[in-house]
Amino acid sequence: MTEIDGGRIAAKQLVAAGIDTVFGVVAGPMIELFAGAQAEGLKVVGCRHEESAAFMASAWGWTHRKPGVVIVGSGPALTNTVTSMHVATASAMPLVVLGGSTAGAMRGIGGFQECNQMAFAAPGCKWLEQVDSTERIGELVHLALGKSVSGRPGAVYLDFPAETVGRRVPEERAGIRRLQPHLSPAQPDPTAIERIADMLALAERPLLMIGKGAAWSDAGRALEVLVDMGIPYVASPMGRGIVPDDNPHFVNAARSAALRGADAIVMIGGRFNWIFGFGRQPRYAEGVRIAQIELEAEEIYNAAPVELGVVADARAAVEQLCSALEGQTLRADSGWLASLQAQRRSNEELLAQAMNLDDTPINPYRLVREVRDVLPRDAAISVDGETIMGICRAILPSYRSRAMFNAGTTGCMGTGVPYAIGTKLARPDLPSVAVVGDYAFGAAGIEVETAARVGANVVFVVSNNEGIAGHMIQDHMLPVGSPRIASLLPARYEKMVEMVDGHSEFVERPEEIRPALERALAADRVALVHVRTDPKAVRLSGGNYLQ
């Protein structure tokens, strides 16, 4: 009779669910789980910090529309993932954290790395459970994977007390769950769809707002049909690219005018949180009619005056909306779309001035323009920082669904580097470029070693403006003459990839940016382009970009 340990059972369950890659930091009491994963043929990505490992897993999962899985040890190894769980849940990215914990027999008496891991994990998760026996590992891993992707995706936590991982049981008692349920998408109420169709058809100034829920449900094609009926739309930062950004109805660059002017809005798979100005005046018109298509009914109770909430899968709802509108003539004022397009052009012209600056030190708008000009259309883009992230949002286009990553709803620094690695590992065939501030890079920069080791040939572009938002906070918000706590040394970040035999570039002049980026993209190794940017440069205000 063959016996297998709990770690191997977990690995078999992962394989049965179609997972082929896991992330983590090797540690007790999860050694058997790492070994089991290798024995079952999973790719195991050993990382340098659990927080980054979990961000990589989140990006891998988001790219694939599958659970991203991270395996970590006990105590601080698990607490290191708390931020990532919180971020994954807030940003609706599917993440499964499998954490080892002190053996039951040592609890309460000062066991090694003893810690109330369930309590640490709970607020960041949509579901959590503790393994109670080796025989139930298969079932509980099956549940964890399913819960992370069902409904609104997010983080889940499964706690493995040490004795459950190493214990061996006869293989036939492992209880692997081979059958994965096929979930049919939640269909909308046809009457509600008719009402939205009427609302859009009768509106003079209709507007669609697209959130990342639409990307999760693969609503891109249906949305393209809808916007091409002549309806302008804005997209949330991670909802970009669902409909390719060069669609003429895309008006993020005129977003303030679009929000203020619309008399009917349909929010699709997004939330009325700070990113969309809470859906409140004065950023929205008085009396605007709002409908919201959303998987989670609770999300429809928010700060915005929502008139109609439709609980449904975004793709199913948009497909039905298209059918309901087929053959109808929209009453939309023909000047509405044209005025937003004109506003977009004038905002873009304003940006173009900054993008064309030849200054040294380099203006960050110029840097991002150069990135935009060399980026392949199918590239995944990860942006992180404050000044640089805002500029990237304004300038870098996305043409592919679930390929634009940023600090998300929580605004968490330290996501850009691991997201870029995670998405590259999910789609090694496509380029992955991270544009990050010097602080944001430093928050997870050591993961370039992980990238080099596992062959994730990301191109990192570091905008080095010597501080947290350059010198803006230091010079204008902190007391004059105080120690420079928001400033950073102009450190030579390109040496971070030299230490792992990657491709490095150091750029100080605007005309050097493009050739450096081209060499980095062609390098076929992990690459870092370190660009000295102007510490005094700030983002242009005026609502030209999406927060």
Ligand SMILES: Cc1ncc(C[n+]2csc(CCOP(=O)(O)OP(=O)(O)O)c2C)c(N)n1
């Ligand atoms: C985890 C976390 N810690 C701290 C912050 C606060 N914060 C916002 S932006 C920022 C740094 C931005 O500097 P940098 O990455 O260099 O980009 P820049 O704005 O200079 O382009 C920090 C620390 C945060 N958002 N997230």
